Amino acid sequence: MAETAPEVAPDVMALSFEDALRALEDVVRKLESGEVPLDDSIALYERGEALRKHCQARLDAAQARIDQIVKAPDGAAAGTRPFDEQDR
Numbered sequence: 001m002a003e004t005a006p007e008v009a010p011d012v013m014a015l016s017f018e019d020a021l022r023a024l025e026d027v028v029r030k031l032e033s034g035e036v037p038l039d040d041s042i043a044l045y046e047r048g049e050a051l052r053k054h055c056q057a058r059l060d061a062a063q064a065r066i067d068q069i070v071k072a073p074d075g076a077a078a079g080t081r082p083f084d085e086q087d088r
Contacts, residue, residue, distance in 0.1 A: 012047075012051055017055060017059070021051075023047075024048055024051040024052060027044050027045075027047055027048040027051065030044055031044055031045065031048070
């Protein structure tokens with residue numbers, strides 16, 4: 001089992017959010033079909049978990065970018081600031 005994780009992670013990391021989500025949906029469909037042998041189901045589950053984590057990380061990064069939009073006094077977006085800039 002531990003052997004597959006290093007092989008899965010690099011290809012998952014290269015996927016866009018949309019491609020990773022489609023791949024995750026495909027994994028779920030295969031697992032829900034009940035037609036996949038046990039060992040393959042375990043490998044699919046591991047891949048699905050890697051895809052889920054990747055999608056969540058991409059969503060978290062997008063949220064961080066949105067959170068960095070600087071608002072003007074009237075509440076309108078006035079610009080952006082770098083993610084790592086601390087509120088002081």
